[in-house]
Amino acid sequence: MEYQDRSTSRAWQREVAESVIAGLGVIVAEYFDVGCSRRVPWVRRPQAGALLAALSATDRGFDAVVVGEYERAFYGxxxxxxxxxxxxxxxxIWLPxxxxxxxxxSPEHRALVSVLGAQSQREVLRSRHRVLAAMEAQAREQGxxxxxxxxxxxxxxxxxxxxNRAHAGWGRRCQRLDPDPVTAPHVRWMFEQRVAGRSVAGIARELNERGVLCPSDVDPDRNRHRSGGVWTLRTVAVILANxxxxxxxxxxRQRTEHSDRAVTRRxxxxxxxxxxxALAHPALVSEAEFVAAQQVRAARPTKDGGVRRYLLAGxxxxxxxxxxxxxxxxxxRAGYRCRHGYSSARPRSSARPKSVYVRDDVLLSQLVEFESELGGHDVDDGDVRSRxxxxxxxxxxxxxxxxxxGTAWEFATG
Structure with missing residues (x-):
């Protein structure tokens, strides 16, 4: 937890660990992670990962690991x-x-570990539910x-x-959003251009040509995971959809998924x-203008007023x-392409691989021919597009x- 007393937590966990091994051994090294959820695998916790790496060392200096409390170290x-x-x-591994x-x-120890794992998981789920429910109410009702x-x-x-009076007593204060005099005009301009029918690529390209700093360059401390440098299609699209x-x-708006390899935000x-x-901070665009920008993005009307449909989009x-x-x-005719990250918002690179193009009608016909590869699902007879x-x-x-x-295809998990 962000406001947990770390020194106190560390002290009582060490005290418990020492009581477990009293008269049987001494603690020669400490591995104490701060700010890591128990849901995070050990390999991705700094100190726990260092402990795993030390296991194979010939001079590790220990033959047992004692844990201060199961719920602080393990999950599930x-x-x-x-x-x-x-x-x-x-x-x-020693446990209090x-x-x-x-x-x-041992069957008894397997049962004990199973109960402790379920208890640790239940504690996280209950806390998570309470916190998320409170955050939802605070966002919706209080803004x-x-x-x-x-x-x-x-x-x-x-x-x-x-x-909260207790938090206020500790000196904590709330924050809110306020227009940035430097970057807010660029946001308003983006929405004006989009509502007028301009493409996302055209907006990004002009921002780059004018030398407008992209978000990661404006605030590099909060965007250390991004390389910055130029405006991209996705950057502009995300702003227009916010x-x-x-x-x-x-x-x-997004969730965090944990796995043994990485943390993914979706x-x-x-x-x-x-x-x-209710309104929670000064608006940069009106709600009508925001809705109009979304409609431009979704409809994509053609010159004759029609709307093109792509069955296999996404x-x-x-x-x-x-x-x-x-x-x-x-x-x-309809088709699909991949330009491997290139867009008209940035200069073309000579090292970029050749674009891949796939004709919609050709691929649709091939899909019908290979219906049997889809696990025997039922498809009614009819024309190609309905099938x-x-x-x-x-x-x-x-x-x-x-x-x-570009020439062949196969099915894969998305």
């Missing part, structure tokens, strides 16, 4: 998986709940700023004492966003670079994509 089945690694290196070393081969990087075009200003510019607070569906009932992935292919109208519509529905339901290299 983590201990069961780690115990095998510790056993391979001849290192025991077990009164000494843990023997995963409170709940942390994170301020959107491009805004800065953080003081919003008075914290509404309803916080209407003056309303928005929460739960955008939640718009229906799951929590939007404040379902094609480039085999070469792993990007999703763009829907593309060329020579009077493919059923295939597309199956792909979406199964979270599958079509990986294409």
């Amino acid at each position: 089945e983590q201990l069961t998986r780690l115990a095998l690694m510790f056993r391979r290196h001849g290192v025991q 709940e077990a009164g000494g070393p843990v023997d995963i081969g 409170r700023y709940l942390g994170g990087r301020p959107p491009y075009g805004y800065r953080l200003v003081d919003a008075g004492p914290h509404p 309803p916080r510019y209407t003056g309303r607070q928005v929460w739960n 955008l939640n569906p718009a229906g799951e966003w929590v939007i404040s009932r 379902l094609l992935e480039c085999w070469l670079c792993g990007r999703r292919m763009d829907s593309h109208w060329v020579h009077g 493919v519509a059923a295939i597309v529905a199956w792909l979406k339901a199964a979270a599958m994509v079509i990986v294409h290299d």
Whole structure:
């Protein structure tokens, strides 16, 4: 926890650990992670990862690891998986709940570890539910700023004492968003241009030509994970799709997913966003202008007033670079392409691989021919497009994509 007394927590955990090994050994090294959730795998915790790396060292100086409290160290089945690694290196794991070393081969200890893991998981889930429910209410009813990087075009200003008396007594204060005099005009200009029908690429290209600093260059301390330098299509598109510019607070736009390899942040569906009932900060654009910008992005009308439809939009992935292919109208027919990250918002690179193009009608015909590869699902007889519509529905339901290299394709998990 951000406001947890770390020195106190460390002291009582060490005291518990010392009582477990009293008269049997001494502590020769400490591995104490700060600011890491127990849900994070050990390999991605700084101190826990260092401990795992030390297991294979010939001069590690210890033959057992004693834990101050199970819930502070493990989550779910983590201990069961780690115990095998510790056993391979001849290192025991001692728990205060077990009164000494843990023997995963013992039915009693396996049951104990299973109960402790479930208890640790339950504690996290209960705390998470309470916190998320409170944050949802604070965002919707109070319009409170709940942390994170301020959107491009805004800065953080003081919003008075914290509404919780205890927090206020400790000197904590609230913050809110306020227009940044330097970057707010660029946001307003982007929306004006988009509502007028200008492409996202055209907006990004002009920003680059005018030398306007992109978000990661304006605030590098909060954007250390980004390289910066230029405006990209995605940067402009994300700004144009952010309803916080209407003056309303928005929460739960994205979620964080943990795995053994990395932390991934994904955008939640718009229906799951929590939007404040009342205005929470000064607006940079009106709600009508924001809605108009979204309609321009979604409709993409043609010169004759029609709207082009692409059945496989979002379902094609480039085999070469792993990007999703763009829907593309060329020579009077639908198709898909991948330019491997190149867009008209940036200069062309001579080292860029050749673009991949896939004709819509050709791929649709091939999909119908290979219906049997889709697991025997039912597809009604009819024309090609109606049959493919059923295939597309199956792909979406199964979270599958079509990986294409320009000549051949295969199905893969999305």
